[in-house]
Amino acid sequence: MAAAPARAALPQTPLSSTAAAALLMDWHQLLAQYPAANDKVFIAVDVARQQLYFFRNGVLADTWPVSTASRGTGERDGSFETPLGVFEISGKIGAGLPAFAVLDRHGPTGGIARPVFTPDDPAANEMITTRILTLTGLEPGWNEGGDVDTRARHIYIHGTADLGQLGQPASKGCIQMAPGAVIRLFRAVQPGTIVLIILGPGTLETMPGDPPAIVADRDED
Template identity: 45%
Template sequence: MKINIYIARQQMDLRDEQGQITHQYLISSAKNGTGQENGSFCTPLGRHIIRAKIGANQPVNTVFIRRRPTGEVYSPKLAAQFPKRDWILTRILWLSGCEPGFNRFGSVDTMRRYIYIHGTPDSVEMGKPGSIGCIRMRNSDLVGLFDQVSAGTQVEIIA
């Protein structure tokens, strides 16, 4: 399996070993655009891998902070209590860059920037940039993707 993420189209393709598209998903990347630097709140480009899969068997809408479930389940009531929170829900696919000096090591290290593919509230619009660097997906799409990929799966983020 391989994942290609197309920033301009706000789309993700899941490809099989023969390169054929098996699934397509709408995503939401960074509202600040693309960029590699730590603190930029941009989505990094280039070749990555899934370094870790977090949240297997957690309920849909499980809330994560620092990659740990908080014990909360997202709801509109919870959102009203924490209106500034950047919601990371359901599952996390933690990305690691593969290109030294571009998206790996130093101030451009994707993993040290905590860039994930993660779930988001159903009210968040897909197909439009809006995150603070990560790739957001619908929870139902993410659960399906999570079950099809493994740590080490290649992910390419393309402008």
């Protein structure tokens, strides 16, 4: 009987106290502009480090490796890129399901995925498993409305069976997490939780100040 493959170690990038403080300052700034239904918790997705940081009551409570889009960042429909900016969790799908349950945007499909620990498994990477946290963009013209609407693009935080890809860009736009991690996150958040997707701590000031103008510039490229 063949031995089971060893589980790959999931990488984590420590967040310095300075970077954590910068993210919390961003969060407090965003709360003034986007009053959140749940202002005790906050999620920051660091695309550069491929990490999700979860803050509770002003303290960094958890850090998990993620996979964002293999094509990089972008907001346009059909780009298969991960959008940047300010979002809120607008829905939760999959409560109580098994860890590797397969889902789509309507809910469970009845399938159960097989965890994959080696990279480059397209079938595993395309599956949505475990839980879904739907995202709604909060910046009109940048990640909300028209052909940049995050919710219409079905961009989620969700589980994946492709554990070998976590910690590096691999998705088609969503933020993928290990099943155990996304279950913990799912339990800890409610609709209205702010999610900041950035290129790294300290980059909030580089987010679009005038989204329609930036979208127009992209059209001319």
